[in-house]
Amino acid sequence: MEDTATLRIADENYTFPLMVGTEGEKAIDTRSLRSSSGFITYDDGYGNTGSCQSKITFIDGEKGILRYRGYPIEQLAESSTFIEAAYLIIYGELPNRGQLSQFSQNVLRQARIDVGMNNIFEGFPHNSHPMAMLSAMLNTLGCYYSELASNNRERDLENFDQAASVLLSKVRTLAAMSYRMKQGLPFIYPKGNMGYSQNFLHMMFSEPYNEYYPHDDVTKALDLIFLLHADHEQNCSTSTVRMVASGGANLFASVAAGVCALWGPLHGGANMAVVKMLQEIHDAGDDGRKFIEKAKKGEARLMGFGHRVYKNYDPRAKILGEYCEKVLKALGRKDPLLDIARHLEQEALSDDYFIQRKLYPNVDFYSGIILKAVGLPLDMFTVIFAIGRMPGWIANWKEVAESSSRIHRPRQIYVGPTIRDYVMMKDRGRDWPPAAKE
Ligand code: CMC
Numbered sequence: 001m002e003d004t005a006t007l008r009i010a011d012e013n014y015t016f017p018l019m020v021g022t023e024g025e026k027a028i029d030t031r032s033l034r035s036s037s038g039f040i041t042y043d044d045g046y047g048n049t050g051s052c053q054s055k056i057t058f059i060d061g062e063k064g065i066l067r068y069r070g071y072p073i074e075q076l077a078e079s080s081t082f083i084e085a086a087y088l089i090i091y092g093e094l095p096n097r098g099q100l101s102q103f104s105q106n107v108l109r110q111a112r113i114d115v116g117m118n119n120i121f122e123g124f125p126h127n128s129h130p131m132a133m134l135s136a137m138l139n140t141l142g143c144y145y146s147e148l149a150s151n152n153r154e155r156d157l158e159n160f161d162q163a164a165s166v167l168l169s170k171v172r173t174l175a176a177m178s179y180r181m182k183q184g185l186p187f188i189y190p191k192g193n194m195g196y197s198q199n200f201l202h203m204m205f206s207e208p209y210n211e212y213y214p215h216d217d218v219t220k221a222l223d224l225i226f227l228l229h230a231d232h233e234q235n236c237s238t239s240t241v242r243m244v245a246s247g248g249a250n251l252f253a254s255v256a257a258g259v260c261a262l263w264g265p266l267h268g269g270a271n272m273a274v275v276k277m278l279q280e281i282h283d284a285g286d287d288g289r290k291f292i293e294k295a296k297k298g299e300a301r302l303m304g305f306g307h308r309v310y311k312n313y314d315p316r317a318k319i320l321g322e323y324c325e326k327v328l329k330a331l332g333r334k335d336p337l338l339d340i341a342r343h344l345e346q347e348a349l350s351d352d353y354f355i356q357r358k359l360y361p362n363v364d365f366y367s368g369i370i371l372k373a374v375g376l377p378l379d380m381f382t383v384i385f386a387i388g389r390m391p392g393w394i395a396n397w398k399e400v401a402e403s404s405s406r407i408h409r410p411r412q413i414y415v416g417p418t419i420r421d422y423v424m425m426k427d428r429g430r431d432w433p434p435a436a437k438e
Pocket of ligand 1: 268
């Protein structure tokens with residue numbers, strides 16, 4: 001293959017280098033396009049734009065492949081834990097026994113929150129969404145660790161290890177606190193002898209007079225969900241984290257922005273939307289068929305289906321789809337929503353509309369059913385996604401901070417009004433503004 005690409009505009013040829021990633025992904029390096037030709041590329045939604053080079057996660061959407069640092073997600077789901085996967089994602093290699101133990105201890109030691117932050121929680125109205133609280137509190141955390149959040153890149157990188165364990169640990173404590181605050185319940189302190197996911201469930205559901213010990217399968221299911229969400233290359237929230245980091249902002253501010261980006265129903269908010277959708281289908285006495293018809297007419301969206309990158313089964317959905325039965329069985333529960341989900345999946349996968357558009361279940365299609373079985377309230381589902389995604393955000397921040405990448409600053413095609421003179425208030429009549437000319 002030639003190692004350049006030539007673009008012809010009018011009578012002029014412009015030549016650009018080609019790039020190939022370690023998995024054979026091909027790109028045209030157009031960085032000199034505007035300076036040499038005066039043109040920019042237009043790519044609404046960035047579907048064809050490589051915004052960075054990254055060594056963290058590889059996805060092949062056509063084949064349904066997901067790997068963290070080269071390791072297949074299926075093998076990690078089978079044999080690893082969230083904390084080990086977090087180490088892998090952040091530092092690039094699987095830890096040995098000593099490294100893992102040290103890392104787990106560092107994370108464990110950071111679980112407690114300064115009591116000063118309790119007062120800040122008390123200022124939120126009780127109907128606040130936990131994603132809003134989480135974002136605000138992660139940024140606030142940076143105020144309590146100002147030496148780790150200096151916006152001086154060299155200093156923030158020197159303190160990176162500590163900042164990473166503070167965030168990994170405390171995101172879970174803050175998430176549990178936001179739930180307790182909304183319920184009007186006292187905050188529960190983390191325990192020194194509990195693993196990451198068990199400690200989260202303890203802080204969510206224990207009472208000062210009655211300790212909650214989750215079923216091992218519940219703890220394992222939650223840990224698996226965290227692990228499956230830990231990174232997913234340049235999605236909306238991770239790109240946001242990188243964008244904020246590119247301006248030199250510290251890790252705390254960057255991940256707080258990531259939480260906001262994740263909140264939307266087309267991204268992390270989809271896990272909540274899936275369960276709401278399944279419940280509505282159930283309440284309407286539908287088995288999913290009527291809903292599919294509505295989705296095909298554009299009157300509804302089949303939440304938990306479709307993905308910008310996967311044009312095949314999302315491997316995380318496959319793992320969670322199989323795991324659903326196991327969790328419900330272990331807990332001795334039946335959930336009619338699982339039957340509806342299975343039916344919806346069957347119908348959609350054999351329907352031309354979904355086949356032609358290559359729409360398959362994504363990670364959110366089954367995760368909500370497991371989170372519901374674990375006993376988590378609906379508005380905490382996206383928070384669980386955020387806790388899981390923290391290692392990915394941290395690793396991506398580090399990659400930007402260590403690189404010589406310029407500030408992220410896309411261009412645009414301006415399609416607004418051309419130059420016009422300011423109109424004095426006295427001259428803006430009742431029919432203001434004047435109708436736009438065709
Ligand atoms: N239900 C029905 N039709 C759909 C769906 C869906 N869930 N998703 C896409 N389509 C149709 C869409 O209407 C369009 O049809 P047409 O070509 O006739 O106009 C076509 O498929 C392409 O859709 P698109 O919106 O251009 O695709 P996109 O790549 O911009 O959007 C998506 C990807 C994930 C936002 C979208 O598939 C969607 O809204 N899915 C439901 C929400 C969801 O489950 N989000 C979680 C994504 S996975 C977790 C994460 O990474 O955040």
